[in-house]
Each structure stands twice: as C-alpha cells, then as structure tokens.
Amino acid sequence: MPLNARIIKALVYRIAVILFIGALSGCGSKSGQLLTYMRPELLYLNPQPYSRLYVEVDTIEGFEVTDQLLNELKSFLNKYCSKPDGIEIVKDKPVPISEIEELSIGLASILCTDGPGTGGIEQPAYLHVLFHKKTGLEGGERTSRVSSFCPCGIFCTEGKAKAFALKHEAGHVLGLCKNTAHGDSAHCRNRGCMMYAHRDLFWSLGSLAGLQMDKLCDDCQLDLELGKSELVEPNLLFKGPFLIRQEDGYSVASLPFCDLIIPASVESVLDWNEALSFIKEKIKEAQKATLNKDRESRKKMWYVTGLYNPNDTNTSPLSEIDELAILKRAATDPSLPVKNYAMDKLKEFEQEQ
Ligand SMILES: [Zn+2]
Ligand SMILES: [Zn+2]
Structure with missing residues (x-):
C-alpha cells in the first residue's frame, strides 16, 4: 500500500457510505x-x-x-x-x-x-x-x-x-x-x-x-x-471540486451526494485530491462489500458522509473530546445529511458510555 494511502487510513475515520433519502431536487x-x-x-x-x-x-x-x-x-x-x-x-x-x-x-x-x-x-x-x-x-x-x-x-x-x-x-x-x-x-x-x-x-x-x-x-x-452583483457569502468557497461551507468550529466539504465534516482547525490544509481519493476508496470498498449481498442492501448506498480529519504534518488525530465538540456543533447544522450524521454519531457515543 502506498505511504499516502496508509496515512489516510490511519487518520481518517468514521466515514460511511449510507442510506439517505431525498437528496435530489425534484424536477x-x-x-x-x-x-x-x-x-x-x-x-x-x-x-x-x-x-x-x-x-x-x-x-x-x-x-x-x-x-x-x-x-x-x-x-x-x-x-x-x-x-x-x-x-x-x-x-x-x-x-x-x-x-x-x-x-x-x-x-x-x-x-x-x-x-x-x-x-x-x-x-x-x-x-x-x-x-x-x-x-x-x-x-x-x-x-x-x-x-x-x-x-x-x-x-x-x-x-x-x-x-x-x-x-x-x-x-x-x-x-x-x-x-x-x-x-x-x-x-x-x-x-x-x-x-x-x-x-x-x-x-x-x-x-x-x-x-x-x-x-x-x-x-x-x-x-x-x-x-451577478450580490455579495458572495464569505464562508462559501471551492476547493477543487468540493464546495466548502465554513461554520463555527467545523467546515462541510460537499460534492453532490457527499458531505464531509472537517474540523475548522484543519480545513485550511485540506488537500482536496487526497480527500477525493479517500472517498473513492471508501465507495469501492462498499461496492465490493455488498457485491454478494441482495439488491436491497446495494440500493441503500447512495450518500457518503462522515467526519474527516485530513492529515498534514500540522495536524494530529482528533481527541474524543474534540470530536464530540465538533459533532455537537454539527448536530445543529442546517443541512439534513450533516445534521443526521452528527446526531447518529452522538447517539452512538452515548450508548458506548
Ligand atoms: Zn427543474
Ligand atoms: Zn421564469
């Protein structure tokens, strides 16, 4: 495995390919x-x-x-x-x-x-x-x-x-x-x-x-x-193909059908190529894992969401306390997939306690 991929594996976690209904605007x-x-x-x-x-x-x-x-x-x-x-x-x-x-x-x-x-x-x-x-x-x-x-x-x-x-x-x-x-x-x-x-x-x-x-x-x-002349919101930007929305304490990096919650402290060093490769790897893994499963379970996979801590020499893995703090903030995010993901993870944390 190339070094890069290993680093990503070690430091990025809690990302999932999930079921999410209602992600398309209905023409x-x-x-x-x-x-x-x-x-x-x-x-x-x-x-x-x-x-x-x-x-x-x-x-x-x-x-x-x-x-x-x-x-x-x-x-x-x-x-x-x-x-x-x-x-x-x-x-x-x-x-x-x-x-x-x-x-x-x-x-x-x-x-x-x-x-x-x-x-x-x-x-x-x-x-x-x-x-x-x-x-x-x-x-x-x-x-x-x-x-x-x-x-x-x-x-x-x-x-x-x-x-x-x-x-x-x-x-x-x-x-x-x-x-x-x-x-x-x-x-x-x-x-x-x-x-x-x-x-x-x-x-x-x-x-x-x-x-x-x-x-x-x-x-x-x-x-x-x-x-054309309206003010662009200063918290919205593109990084590669990702639409980034900066919020208090975290950012959301989105593609159609994908939302990653990223700690604010590391958003500035986000390497979009690395993040994109990582998501693709996750999708391929999920694709493989469900190959032998029934059609219904394959049908459920159509949205990627997760907490993503991009690695850089300046960053380290999140502590549980940091992660909890970010999830608590993201649990009130205006975007449904982000909010749902954060609330689910918080529930899991509570159950672990
Ligand atoms: Zn339309
Ligand atoms: Zn018209």
Whole structure:
C-alpha cells in the first residue's frame, strides 16, 4: 500500500457510505427543496472570488454527448455567469459501465469526479455534469436532476440530454426560482419560461408550433442579472471540486451526494485530491462489500458522509473530546445529511458510555 494511502487510513475515520433519502431536487415534482442556508449560485454568477468556471463533463459508456450540446451549455453559462477569465468545458473519457456497476448514480458520479485540473493555476468555480443511462438502482430515477444539498452537479439521463433539459438543470445550479415572487422556490410560474416545472400541453403545443421554449422569462433573467452583483457569502468557497461551507468550529466539504465534516482547525490544509481519493476508496470498498449481498442492501448506498480529519504534518488525530465538540456543533447544522450524521454519531457515543 502506498505511504499516502496508509496515512489516510490511519487518520481518517468514521466515514460511511449510507442510506439517505431525498437528496435530489425534484424536477418532476412541483417544488424542490430550497437551500435557504447558503447561496452557492453566487459563486457561479459573480466574477469574484472566482474569475473562471471549470465544467467537468463525464459520460457513462454508451452515452453519446455531442459537441453541439456542450456548446449550448457553454453559451448559456457564458450569458449568465460573469467569468472574465473564461468558461472551460472539459469532457473526460467515457466511464466503463463495469466500473460503476451496481452503484447509485450519485456514488458513480463521485467515482467519475476528477476535479478541476488546476496545475498550479488559481482555483476556479467548479461544476460537474454527468450524462448517464438509468442504472436500474435508482428507484425510479428517470429525469435529469440537480442534487439539493450540493447543487454543483447536474445529472442528465438518457433521452433527456437535450439542450432544453441541460439548460433547465443549469438554471437550478444558478439558483433560479428561489425568488418566490414568480416561482415556487424551484420552478417558475411564468408559462413559456424554461424554468417552468412541467412540460405540459402548453409546452408541447408551443414546441410543435415551432416556438422557442428554451428561453428564460424576463423575471428569471432579471434574477440572474441581479445575482451577478450580490455579495458572495464569505464562508462559501471551492476547493477543487468540493464546495466548502465554513461554520463555527467545523467546515462541510460537499460534492453532490457527499458531505464531509472537517474540523475548522484543519480545513485550511485540506488537500482536496487526497480527500477525493479517500472517498473513492471508501465507495469501492462498499461496492465490493455488498457485491454478494441482495439488491436491497446495494440500493441503500447512495450518500457518503462522515467526519474527516485530513492529515498534514500540522495536524494530529482528533481527541474524543474534540470530536464530540465538533459533532455537537454539527448536530445543529442546517443541512439534513450533516445534521443526521452528527446526531447518529452522538447517539452512538452515548450508548458506548
Ligand atoms: Zn427543474
Ligand atoms: Zn421564469
């Protein structure tokens, strides 16, 4: 085992691949869940603190994504995101189905994630797009989606990889319809708007009549325009592909379908590459461990959460007291997966006593 991996093993603990229901914002449903405690969309809309946007595009083997589709995504983002140093869309090699077999699409997306190729260049804003076929483990997951708890990734399903669906999901990433003056916090009430919840009869007829249905209404466009000059919350940032939210005493490092609680004292030295490799290793372990189990138990694995103490020469393993203190704080976190994880762990501690 390489030295690095051994260090990670020794010092990182209490991380689990768990069951968590309700992590997807429902494009099919009338209203999705609203992120009220943070506004990551401003990291995309504003030129500060990130003057570049890096979009990593992954496809599962057998899914063709045309350059035209990606160009449409790029011009959509170009129009609404103020990124003076450019928007880069990087398409990775297709991921072999064998590698992600029997994984939920959320965990599969983590395995595909490489993060921005920084190569010494400054950190950009980061967005992950995964085109996939239904895996059969998705419990009826058929439509394109954005994760509710970390809306920095788009999941585009087979047959829906039309520019319309992709741009609609990008609209969610950009925080559209949180303005409830013309929406229900996830979708727009203005008919004909690209962010309208349902492609209903009106939409179908409009499409048939050759009307352009993939445009944003004036209200939505205005919201995006206003967002460009709104203040970005100082506790939100990207580290590689991770969205980091700094809280009192701890930080939360998120990917779609993954939340790591990180002690505040070590967040500044977090090596995102190391953290990402570690999570991938955990997912592969869980994948192996359930290979011989029944389908039901495999279906349960679709969220990674845990307390992560990244190692650095400046840090040491957490003492039980430190860990308890962090968990107590995280137990009141506004994000459900983080809060639930912390509360569960606290309960375990109590039972051990
Ligand atoms: Zn939607
Ligand atoms: Zn609208």
